[in-house]
Amino acid sequence: MKYLIRARLEVDGRVDRHDVIGAIFGQTEGLLGSQFNLEELQEKEKIGRIHVDIKYQGTKTVGTIQIPSNLDRVETAILAAMLEVVDRIGPYDARITVEEIRDLRAEKLRRIIERSREILKRMKAEEPDLKEVIRKVQGVEARPAKVREYGPDKLPAGPDVEKADTVIVVEGRADVANLMRYGYTNVIALGGARERIPRTIVDLGKSKKLIAFVDGDRGGDLILKTLLSQAKVDYVARAPKGMEVEQLTGKEIAEALAAMQPAEEVRRKLLPEEAEEKAEAGEAQPAREEKPRQAVVTMAIPKSVVEKIGEVKGTLEAILYDRGWREIDRVKVRDLFNRIQSAQPGEIHAILFDGIITQRLLDAAAEKGVSLLIGARVGSKLQGRPGNVRFMTFNDLA
Numbered sequence: 001m002k003y004l005i006r007a008r009l010e011v012d013g014r015v016d017r018h019d020v021i022g023a024i025f026g027q028t029e030g031l032l033g034s035q036f037n038l039e040e041l042q043e044k045e046k047i048g049r050i051h052v053d054i055k056y057q058g059t060k061t062v063g064t065i066q067i068p069s070n071l072d073r074v075e076t077a078i079l080a081a082m083l084e085v086v087d088r089i090g091p092y093d094a095r096i097t098v099e100e101i102r103d104l105r106a107e108k109l110r111r112i113i114e115r116s117r118e119i120l121k122r123m124k125a126e127e128p129d130l131k132e133v134i135r136k137v138q139g140v141e142a143r144p145a146k147v148r149e150y151g152p153d154k155l156p157a158g159p160d161v162e163k164a165d166t167v168i169v170v171e172g173r174a175d176v177a178n179l180m181r182y183g184y185t186n187v188i189a190l191g192g193a194r195e196r197i198p199r200t201i202v203d204l205g206k207s208k209k210l211i212a213f214v215d216g217d218r219g220g221d222l223i224l225k226t227l228l229s230q231a232k233v234d235y236v237a238r239a240p241k242g243m244e245v246e247q248l249t250g251k252e253i254a255e256a257l258a259a260m261q262p263a264e265e266v267r268r269k270l271l272p273e274e275a276e277e278k279a280e281a282g283e284a285q286p287a288r289e290e291k292p293r294q295a296v297v298t299m300a301i302p303k304s305v306v307e308k309i310g311e312v313k314g315t316l317e318a319i320l321y322d323r324g325w326r327e328i329d330r331v332k333v334r335d336l337f338n339r340i341q342s343a344q345p346g347e348i349h350a351i352l353f354d355g356i357i358t359q360r361l362l363d364a365a366a367e368k369g370v371s372l373l374i375g376a377r378v379g380s381k382l383q384g385r386p387g388n389v390r391f392m393t394f395n396d397l398a
Contacts, residue, residue, distance in 0.1 A: 001048055001068035003076045004102045007083050009054065011061040013092030017052045020065070023089040024050065028082045036079065046070050047079070061089075065096065068104075076101060147176050150188055151200030158185035166209040168257075169201060169233070171223055174246035175213070182250035187213075190223065197230040205232035211260060213237040215244040225270050233263040268334060301350075301374075301397065308352055309394050313376070318353030325350070340364040350374065357391050365389045 009020065025038050034040060041047045048068030054061050065083065069076040080098045088094055150157035156173040164186035170176055172189050179187045191198060204210060212227050214220035216239040227233060237260035239245050240252065248256065302325050312319060318336045320329040328348070331339045333355035340348065341364055350372040351365070357375040365373055366389045373391040 001070050002103070002105055003069040003071075003073070004104055005065075005067040005069060005076065005080045005083070005098060006100050006102065007065040007080070007096050007098045009052070009061070009063045009065055009094070009096055011089050011092050011094040013059060013061065013090065014056055015054075015061050015090045015092065017054060019090045020052045020054065020063075021050055023086050023094070024065070024083065027086045027088070031082060031085065032078070036075075036082065041071075041079075061092075147173060147180065151198070151203075153191060153198040153200040155188050155191045155198060155200055157188040160185040161188050161204075164208070166211060167204055168211045168213050168237075169204075169227065170213050170245050171215060171220070172246070175244075178246045178248065179213075179253060182253055184253070190227070195226065197227055201227075202231045209234045211235045211237055211257070212263070213239075213245055213256065213260075215239050216241045217244070221270065224266070228263060228267045228270065235260040236263050236266040237261075264337075301372075305350075305352060305374075306397050309374075309397065312352060312354045313394070314354065316354050318351055318355070320348050321350045321352070322347070323349040337361060337364055340368055340370065343368045345369045357393070362389055362391065 011020075028036070028038060030037075038047065038050075042049075047070065051066045052063060053066075054063035056062075067079070067083075069079060071079060080101055083096045083098060086094060086096050147156050148159055149155065150161050156176045158176060158180050161167055166186060168179065168184060168187040170179065170187060170189050172191070176187050176189045188201070188204070190201065201210075210231065210233045212224060212233050212235070214224050214227075214236075220238065224236065228236075237256045239248055239256055243252075245253075305321065305325060308319060316333045318331050318333055318339075319327055320331070320339070322328050323346075329339065333353055336351070336353060336355070337360060340351075340361070346369045348365075348368060348370045351370060352374045354376050356377050356379050357373050358379040361373065370389060373389065374394070374397070375391065376394055378391070378393060
């Protein structure tokens with residue numbers, strides 16, 4: 001059967017199942033011709049047996065009616081509506097109200113999908129891990145490298161944290177041990193920190209690339225939020241949903257690291273208050289370096305561009321111009337960094353945008369030959385003006 005009609009029944013007196021079924025057949029007969037005659041539909045196996053479930057509440061009868069249907073969707077809806085014309089059962093007034101029409105095929109499909117995922121997950125878990133096989137053959141598994149302590153916080157770590165250019169940051173000691181088991185020796189743990197990231201990790205982020213590798217659960221999200229807000233992280237990797245890093249096989253670890261995302265993308269999802277270049281997070285202070293801003297004011301900026309300031313205010317959008325001050329593109333501020341990075345050198349001359357002028361944007365602009373950034377505000381953490389990029393704020397043009 002394709003569908004299941006389910007209706008609620010209420011009768012102002014005590015009746016039995018046979019009374020209900022008889023009323024349904026009798027009061028719907030001939031309403032819409034032989035095409036919707038219930039007896040004929042049952043003979044042709046277009047509908048199944050009508051199931052009635054009743055109980056008594058004082059002098060009333062209440063219950064449910066279920067009719068399996070092999071008709072198409074429209075015909076099933078018509079059949080359901082026919083039930084509601086039944087207004088008397090035995091000598092009593094009655095009311096039948098259709099509550100739902102369930103698509104049985106969709107439910108079966110959902111069960112197939114869920115079961116397929118379970119089977120696939122089990123197959124994946126049972127697949128031999130080549131690295132693990134090699135390690136067993138070589139006898140390495142019997143003598144794994146020891147977890148060490150690193151830094152003033154004495155954090156659990158692998159032996160190569162000091163000399164590696166990239167360091168994997170995990171949650172706990174067991175995660176470090178598991179990664180080391182599969183040859184990842186450039187790994188360090190937060191040591192159970194959840195509210196304050198250890199200074200050791202913060203300092204590592206200043207000189208090395210950090211990959212945050214967290215569990216695929218709510219706890220992983222919470223730790224990741226803290227880590228992204230307190231330390232410089234370059235990439236984020238996650239264990240599969242519902243799994244912990246310490247449980248992963250070598251193959252699963254490799255897949256998770258291969259699928260890692262830039263930390264900035266993850267930060268925008270987990271920390272929306274810091275998104276849009278922290279436009280609403282209090283970084284509305286003037287730049288420390290005043291000379292570039294004074295120099296840019298002398299540039300000849302067309303009046304038509306200045307007039308666009310009122311148009312972009314409050315939109316979190318950016319307008320890109322070529323050297324002839326022709327508009328070549330419009331993007332959301334959240335996508336501006338990626339748009340600059342994907343541009344051809346010299347393609348973009350100037351950018352007018354409703355966002356914060358940050359060091360990150362200045363560096364990207366310098367790399368692609370952008371001459372001018374006009375933003376709503378200037379970030380407080382600028383380290384300098386790279387290349388020939390100049391910048392100014394909306395207030396400078398007021």
